[in-house]
Amino acid sequence: MTFTPQQLLRLYPGLWRVRYGSEFLALLEKTPLTRTVVVDVIRLAAREWIGHTRIGRLFLGCIVAEAATLMAYGLSRVVPPTAFFGAYRMDSISGIVLFGLSSLTPLLVGSLLIILRTRHDRQFTWLGLPYQLAALFGAAAWSEWVGFGWHIAGHAAPELTWNSAIGSALVVTWMLLLLFNVDRSRESFSPWRGPASWVTSDWH
Amino acid sequence: MKKAPDSLNDLGRFSEPALLILISLADSPKHGYAMTQDIEAVSGQRLGPGTLYGAIARLEARKWIEPLPADDRRRPYRLTGAGQKVLRARLDSLRAVAKIGHARLVEN
Numbered sequence: 396m397t398f399t400p401q402q403l404l405r406l407y408p409g410l411w412r413v414r415y416g417s418e419f420l421a422l423l424e425k426t427p428l429t430r431t432v433v434v435d436v437i438r439l440a441a442r443e444w445i446g447h448t449r450i451g452r453l454f455l456g457c458i459v460a461e462a463a464t465l466m467a468y469g470l471s472r473v474v475p476p477t478a479f480f481g482a483y484r485m486d487s488i489s490g491i492v493l494f495g496l497s498s499l500t501p502l503l504v505g506s507l508l509i510i511l512r513t514r515h516d517r518q519f520t521w522l523g524l525p526y527q528l529a530a531l532f533g534a535a536a537w538s539e540w541v542g543f544g545w546h547i548a549g550h551a552a553p554e555l556t557w558n559s560a561i562g563s564a565l566v567v568t569w570m571l572l573l574l575f576n577v578d579r580s581r582e583s584f585s586p587w588r589g590p591a592s593w594v595t596s597d598w599h
Numbered sequence: 600m601k602k603a604p605d606s607l608n609d610l611g612r613f614s615e616p617a618l619l620i621l622i623s624l625a626d627s628p629k630h631g632y633a634m635t636q637d638i639e640a641v642s643g644q645r646l647g648p649g650t651l652y653g654a655i656a657r658l659e660a661r662k663w664i665e666p667l668p669a670d671d672r673r674r675p676y677r678l679t680g681a682g683q684k685v686l687r688a689r690l691d692s693l694r695a696v697a698k699i700g701h702a703r704l705v706e707n
Contacts, residue, residue, distance in 0.1 A: 415652055421672040422631040422648050435647030442653060 398433055400424050406440035408448050607689050616646050616654040621663065621678060621686040628667055628677035631655070658682070 400423035404416055426432055444451030607614045607621075623629060623637045631651055639645045646654075655676065658664045663682030667675045678686070
């Protein structure tokens with residue numbers, strides 16, 4: 396697979412591109428884009444996302460949570476029932492549901508932390524209502540989804556209701572807001588963009 | 600050996616590229632491509648663009664190098680006073696290690 400310098404630059408967080416994009420592109424244009432160079436450039440992009448943006452850390456958290464779920468699922472299928480693990484073996488549908496749920500955990504926890512940490516920002520009055528509402532309904536939907544996963548796994552749990560459908564829609568909206576808000580300039584701000592502090596920056 | 604505060608070791612996997620960048624900027628300001636060429640000539644290592652800019656960003660954040668006004672799209676960097684101190688300390692440390700290594704080779 397071949398990449399152009401512009402495509403490689405687009406892998407980097409917006410604030411990084413604002414600071415280094417132009418000079419980095421000039422360097423990429425003068426450098427033969429061998430496989431080693433492309434891997435080097437992609438590796439730094441991943442580092443910058445994870446090291447400097449909260450969404451990068453959330454994404455990493457999702458991957459770790461999903462890997463943990465996969466491992467737990469695999470263990471529950473492979474390891475013979477013991478006194479420690481009990482007799483329970485996860486079936487494939489509950490495995491899939493838990494896999495999906497596990498990716499939400501870091502997003503929900505991370506988003507709540509961000510909201511709590513930014514509450515003293517002067518923009519918080521604008522942000523507060525939509526984000527807190529989404530958090531509230533999201534938490535409600537989350538609890539029902541967990542119940543649903545538990546139910547599929549063979550345990551008694553409350554049935555899915557309209558609450559969870561509305562909550563689910565709000566969670567999706569919330570996550571979309573997260574995704575669209577993380578990579579904005581610190582100066583421009585509106586309720587539909589994110590708080591500046593969502594992007595931590597050493598990039599001046 | 601006790602680690603000096605604000606040492607290059609704090610830069611993790613970027614500590615070696617950072618040292619090479621500081622050495623490259625020790626005689627004159629350079630932009631990214633010129634640094635790559637200079638480092639290759641001095642050390643035989645060709646730094647990838649990602650490694651180079653990863654190290655540049657970290658050195659700049661610590662104020663060991665600073666950007667100069669851009670020439671077209673290329674932006675030169677120069678060593679700061681703090682960067683000179685860090686570089687000097689690191690080179691002294693390397694010289695001490697090299698001296699001990701050479702002495703042990705002679706003993707054998």
